[in-house]
Amino acid sequence: METPLTQNVHPVAAPPDRGAYERAGGYQALRKALREMTPESVVEEVKGANLRGRGGAGFPTGLKWSLVPKDAPHPRYVVCNADEMEPGTFKDRVIMEGDPHELVEGVILCGYATGADAAYIFLRGEYKLAAQRVAQAIAEAYEGHYLGRNILGSGYGLDLYLHTSAGRYMCGEETGMLNALEGKRANPRAKPPYPPVVGLFGKPTTINNVETLSNVPHIVNHGAEWFRKLSRSKDGGTKIYGVSGKVKRPGWWELPMGTTVREILEEHAGGMREGLRFRGLLPGGASTDFLTEQHLDVPMDFTEVQKAGSRMGTGTMIVMDDRTCPVGMVWNLTHFFAQESCGWCTPCWSGLAWAERILKAMEEGKGQPGDLERLEFQTKFWAPGQTFCALAPGAAEPLQSALKYFRDDFERHIRDHGCPWADGGAG
């Protein structure tokens, strides 16, 4: 099985430096693109590969790149979203710590394809080791003439800067990220205009996730067809899947896109720990709907997980066992979203805090009849279209699905005036 994305990632050793990366075939894609391909043909190759955005939303990457108008003004920007703050998600860390040159090459290829003059990697502040390694890779790429003016004598030039953030989930929302880079509070912007037309500093901007960009050198090297064939589904490529929770072997694995939930959970993560039973999982981070036993054979890709009523999101699953309280878990999630809300839209700042209070009361034995209906009302109020960004719609997903699949547990909390699990149900 091919694992192009993580072929250079070693669990313990330092990542490949420029020399080692080049010896493993690194920067060949950039040479090929600059010498043999027009920017348009790079975009076409990525389109043909069916690469979909790995940040969670799954937007087709080639299509996104083609949204920068041909006659768009300069400077144009690329922003790499490395603000991996979705709870339960630890996949971009793998690439940035394990093979930072792969990401740097992907950023440069995206820059070439969209005619960008400068690029920023927007990295969350807590990723200290990744910051060190990505900064080192950028410096080495400049030394190798892969960055700066006139890259490899091609006439194309790109500057790449590492921006380390200071910790706030909202910065991962793409227009919040643009405001953060401009030195403003990371509130979301009204759309349209979309970033490819009016983005960073008001200029055309392409924003992609770390894992998305890291796929691009491989697509350019081996072609769209090869990339599509890596996958077991319509969405091209491999995917870094992860599992956390009380399974035997929590971890991450690069597998063909469309590998089933069951294979990831049972074969790779080793199934549940002794004495514990599986109850449900969030397939791709905190802001996805629960899947349960009936969904275990669903292939993990953007299309199929959506058909099952959830989203693949970041592809890193959070597993809930039968000794973990669903109400406690959803309270924890809602606390996170309420705390991280930027305060821009009323359904979000007000509604999330309200829902958190109801869940807390329920867990502490002070649940009231009508609480479930109040929570359901809130999740509808947070739906897409009611807010500027996806934070509140994302917060609705685990709550609305928990109310559907684990309703008995919620009712029991109200009826019995408290949490039936000792220790508040954390494990």
Place this chain on the structure above:
Amino acid sequence: MLSEEERREIEAEFPHYPTRQAVCIDAMKIVQKHRGWVSDEALKDISELLGMPLAELDGVATFYNLIFRQPVGRHVIYVCDSVSCWIMHSDRQFRHLRERLGTAPGETTADGRFTLLPIVCLGACDRAPVMMVDDDLHGLLEPGKIDGILEKYR
């Protein structure tokens, strides 16, 4: 007054962005690296250097989890309180740290050695429960292991 070193480090960021305001996060992080936190006075100095309204800069400062607007201890302990760590008993780690340090989350020990803070998901969920002390990540925590880790930070 910003020290010469702080000013030099901040000005080195100017060429990376088309505006000075865009440097504000870097500027606050630089000051915090030298002083441990960002005081009202430091904020005013940064706002003048960047030509950015003080109130707007404070709005940015207080937006972030990792910019400290009050003094912290010599070492900061960040314990993840998000979902994967919660499932793996982060509550027990908090309880242990509370007892061991005699401080609640958000507080600093009397000797000024540690500040204990909750933090959102640290992106190391396969090693849950996790915490960070200063720049170092520590995973697969249990109370006994925590004591050994703290010994390294004097």
